[in-house]
Amino acid sequence: xxxxxxxxxxxxxxxxxxxxxxxxxxxxxxxxxxxxxxxxxxxxxxxxxxxxxxxxxxxxxxxxxxxxxxxxxxxxxxxxxxxxxxxxxxxxxxxxxxxxxxxxxxxxxxxxxxxxxxxxxxxxxxxxxxxxxxxxxxxxxxxxxxxxxxxxxxxxxxxxxxxxxxxxxxxxxxxxxxxxxxxxxxxxxxxxxxxxxxxxxxxxxxxxxxxxxxxxxxxxxxxxxxxxxxxxxxxxxxxxxxxxxxxxxxxxxxxxxxxxxxxxxxxxxxxxxxxxxxxxxxxxxxxxxxxxxxxxxxxxxxxxxxxxxxxxxxxxxxxxxxxxxxxxxxxxxxxxxxxxxxxxxxxxxxxxxxxxxxxxxxxxxxxxxxxxxxxxxxxxxxxxxxxxxxxxxxxxxxxxxxxxxxxxxxxxxxxxxxxxxxxxxxxxxxxxxxxxxxxxxxxxxxxxxxxxxxxxxxxxxxxxxxxxxxxxxxxxxxxxxxxxxxxxxxxxxxxxx
Numbered sequence: 001x002x003x004x005x006x007x008x009x010x011x012x013x014x015x016x017x018x019x020x021x022x023x024x025x026x027x028x029x030x031x032x033x034x035x036x037x038x039x040x041x042x043x044x045x046x047x048x049x050x051x052x053x054x055x056x057x058x059x060x061x062x063x064x065x066x067x068x069x070x071x072x073x074x075x076x077x078x079x080x081x082x083x084x085x086x087x088x089x090x091x092x093x094x095x096x097x098x099x100x101x102x103x104x105x106x107x108x109x110x111x112x113x114x115x116x117x118x119x120x121x122x123x124x125x126x127x128x129x130x131x132x133x134x135x136x137x138x139x140x141x142x143x144x145x146x147x148x149x150x151x152x153x154x155x156x157x158x159x160x161x162x163x164x165x166x167x168x169x170x171x172x173x174x175x176x177x178x179x180x181x182x183x184x185x186x187x188x189x190x191x192x193x194x195x196x197x198x199x200x201x202x203x204x205x206x207x208x209x210x211x212x213x214x215x216x217x218x219x220x221x222x223x224x225x226x227x228x229x230x231x232x233x234x235x236x237x238x239x240x241x242x243x244x245x246x247x248x249x250x251x252x253x254x255x256x257x258x259x260x261x262x263x264x265x266x267x268x269x270x271x272x273x274x275x276x277x278x279x280x281x282x283x284x285x286x287x288x289x290x291x292x293x294x295x296x297x298x299x300x301x302x303x304x305x306x307x308x309x310x311x312x313x314x315x316x317x318x319x320x321x322x323x324x325x326x327x328x329x330x331x332x333x334x335x336x337x338x339x340x341x342x343x344x345x346x347x348x349x350x351x352x353x354x355x356x357x358x359x360x361x362x363x364x365x366x367x368x369x370x371x372x373x374x375x376x377x378x379x380x381x382x383x384x385x386x387x388x389x390x391x392x393x394x395x396x397x398x399x400x401x402x403x404x405x406x407x408x409x410x411x412x413x414x415x416x417x418x419x420x421x422x423x424x425x426x427x428x429x430x431x432x433x434x435x436x437x438x439x440x441x442x443x444x445x446x447x448x449x450x451x452x453x454x455x456x457x458x459x460x461x462x463x464x465x466x467x468x469x470x471x472x473x474x475x476x477x478x479x480x481x482x483x484x485x486x487x488x489x490x491x492x493x494x495x496x497x
């Protein structure tokens with residue numbers, strides 16, 4: 001899905017309203033002409049010939065122009081007209097998941113543009129909601145003086161994106177403006193609730209589950225299609241993006257409702273596709289060490305997507321009791337032993353049904369990364385043998401820092417427990433959970449390290465780390481995990497917290 005892949009699009013061009021933004025209350029077109037006593041035909045003509053083609057400095061000037069053209073003898077109507085315009089503007093929201101989608105596409109190397117027929121007040125919303133910061137170029141009819149489907153407005157946007165039509169994709173909800181006209185110019189098209197030449201999505205955010213690297217874009221997972229994962233084949237009835245504030249910084253997550261209405265999976269697409277293998281193995285390791293965990297597996301297809309079962313219960317809301325603290329202690333011990341520096345409350349789920357207390361933690365993509373090793377000049381940093389064969393002196397020289405610092409891990413604990421007093425019942429329960437889990441794993445040190453070592457040397461390699469230190473998991477990381485497993489839990493907890 002990157003711009004550099006042969007045949008794939010260099011740019012994605014989005015329509016705005018009905019595609020990226022949703023108008024909750026359509027007062028402009030439904031109320032203004034009635035307020036002014038103007039025929040609908042006169043209103044439509046004003047919109048087409050002027051309002052979509054001319055900029056206005058603010059909503060007050062916009063409302064005055066409506067009155068001047070449609071009811072010049074009713075100056076007092078300017079206030080109600082302005083209120084109607086502002087009511088519509090206030091109702092506009094970004095469609096769920098589109099912010100994350102725009103970030104994801106750009107991080108994958110694609111140029112992203114917006115092309116829309118709209119009025120000045122509606123253009124201002126695009127900037128006020130912060131979407132202008134998420135695209136490379138935006139072309140609006142009210143600023144350009146021309147409207148879709150005039151071919152010139154498409155050419156202007158492509159020129160500003162530096163993209164050729166044949167390497168661009170148009171996405172929108174208008175058959176005439178977002179499918180037929182761009183198709184005539186050589187763009188590929190995906191319709192939002194309309195039939196695009198290359199496919200259709202029920203919401204623009206679902207483009208995040210499409211493979212855009214091929215000459216013709218195709219869905220990796222589609223509504224109405226089959227999903228092969230977790231040892232079975234399922235029909236996908238509905239896909240929906242997780243809300244933007246629940247998404248991570250780099251990846252995309254979707255909820256998939258499966259046939260039958262009782263089964264739901266979450267699908268995670270990674271900025272770096274190989275990360276899917278890291279998180280899948282981390283879930284397996286959670287289960288191997290006796291923690292509650294989600295089922296996870298890779299979806300069959302050209303790019304690894306992680307399918308994750310729904311965590312039981314609900315998102316943890318910060319409540320604490322001794323049983324909850326005990327369970328959190330076990331999970332924080334896992335995070336410390338197996339290098340998950342990203343453990344945090346937003347990833348915790350709590351199930352207290354039937355008298356149980358089950359805490360499940362999700363989002364394990366950052367597991368196993370503790371040693372930041374400089375990879376500059378290495379021919380194959382994504383292969384474990386690169387580090388396994390490295391001389392010990394060079395390996396020590398390339399080690400720049402450790403992620404699991406006392407400060408970082410202390411911050412993680414406080415995010416769950418705040419200023420819980422030492423020696424309190426909650427604090428004691430946390431320590432008991434931590435000690436219980438650590439002692440059990442310490443007894444299995446050799447077996448666990450062997451399990452991790454064997455996965456390190458299987459295909460495909462596990463690739464860990466951030467942009468600056470991205471590399472394959474290697475034997476040095478297994479030995480790093482061993483050093484924590486063999487320590488006394490009291491010593492390890494004292495160091496960490």
